[in-house]
Amino acid sequence: MAYRSTDALAPLVVRLRAVVHLTDKEAEIIRALPFTVREVKAGWEIVREGDRPSQSCLILDGVSCRFKIVGDGGRQIVSVHIPGDLPDLQSFHLKTMDHNLATLTPSRIGLIPHSAIHHLMMSSPRMANILAREGLIDGSIFREWICNIGRRPALTRVAHFLCEIFVRYRLIGANDGMTIPFAFTQTELADAQGTSTVHINRVLKVLKTDGMISIAGKALTVHDWEKLQETGDFDARYLHLSEAEAAAV
């Protein structure tokens, strides 16, 4: 159930530091945010299209995604979120949800009241700035996603996606060498890439056969990072990492 634990917001601080410099004092302010934690299972719908949430959600553990259902019943996943992400920060400004947010794996999520976010943004222009940046990076990732689906063939698209989540996991230090958590089903990958499960299967097979990656259990290992990046037409600049982090990619 809901409880409060010490420094549970650490993933957020780590995540923000990948993109912006935070002083110790600023980090302290963030860690002091009020929140409640919930443990939820896979497939839990955190917020639904049409909802008007009064809190925003922080992923503490697990993977979530935002998605919409189109007219013929198809699902399009528009983003995936890992620990440290604030996938519905926007609901603070845009009151009505225009999409759904759900967990893909069993997860721990932190719920931060909008009032606290309001307070944080008012506390200093810099904090407001940092949160605004988060939302805009979100937008940048959407733009890249549009390019992926619109103009890159499925193999490239999937490779690009793998590169992105690999970098994002590494940013939060959730990698084990070249291995990252990877619990996506092929159906989920298909819904994210705007393709079919069968084709995802075909494309993954190529990436494995060509020695770029392997998937075992719920983990992905990258064996040839150079080749994967090249295959995926991947350039991390759209993630707007801090210079230090960018250098590490």
Add this chain to the structure above:
Amino acid sequence: MAYRSTDALAPLVVRLRAVVHLTDKEAEIIRALPFTVREVKAGWEIVREGDRPSQSCLILDGVSCRFKIVGDGGRQIVSVHIPGDLPDLQSFHLKTMDHNLATLTPSRIGLIPHSAIHHLMMSSPRMANILAREGLIDGSIFREWICNIGRRPALTRVAHFLCEIFVRYRLIGANDGMTIPFAFTQTELADAQGTSTVHINRVLKVLKTDGMISIAGKALTVHDWEKLQETGDFDARYLHLSEAEAAAV
């Protein structure tokens, strides 16, 4: 060349009022923003990927688009912008451009220094809020665009796009009944929809033959709004219009 004219920023006020209530005083503050106006021809690159602009651009007249070039040289247009739009407001927070912004038609654009935007945002929390909303609506449109390209067939996708720009033109009062400006070439439509020019041509033919639209000169007329919306699986909620405006759609 650059000059200053009285109330040139009116399109911005009209645009903002479609989404949020502005008091007369607030409108006045916006109209008082410092800016320079440039008349540019079609194909003018306002900012390029990698640039670090010190001003943001407001479309006063004409159509612009944001786009990226992918590995094989293909172009993906990620958004289109009409008068009243602030397509690179984000460059205020995200210093380095992750995409290009260019005019598609001869245009008049206003250039607002970042310092003035900073000043505006500091002037009142509400102004900061309004600008944040603009950026987030941008993100919402991106999400819908992802759904379009990822999960809707080309006919639906194009119809959806036409619905969107129709509504957006109507919001700023730039329609003449059911007719709006429409200067897109089929190549541009293809690059926006992630498809080919030939296929755009096929799909437009269907929309015309079925009596939904006609295109003449540089104008689009909607003959059957209901059917076009239905064909395009279009629901304007993602545009986050004010209640009054939403009712009019």
Add this chain to the structure above:
DNA sequence: TAATTTCATTAACATATGTTATTGTCATAC
């Protein structure tokens, strides 16, 4: 006005990707 260039339209053909269906493996539950 003639010369160019851009754009729309279409046909013929190629192919990446979608669809349906079957099978086997693995995890979870009872």
Add this chain to the structure above:
DNA sequence: GTATGACAATAACATATGTTAATGAAATTA
């Protein structure tokens, strides 16, 4: 420890969409 259901892997086949190329109209430039 068997039953159930999710998931991955393939095969066979269908099709939406891409590609190339040719033509004519319309806009632009000389």
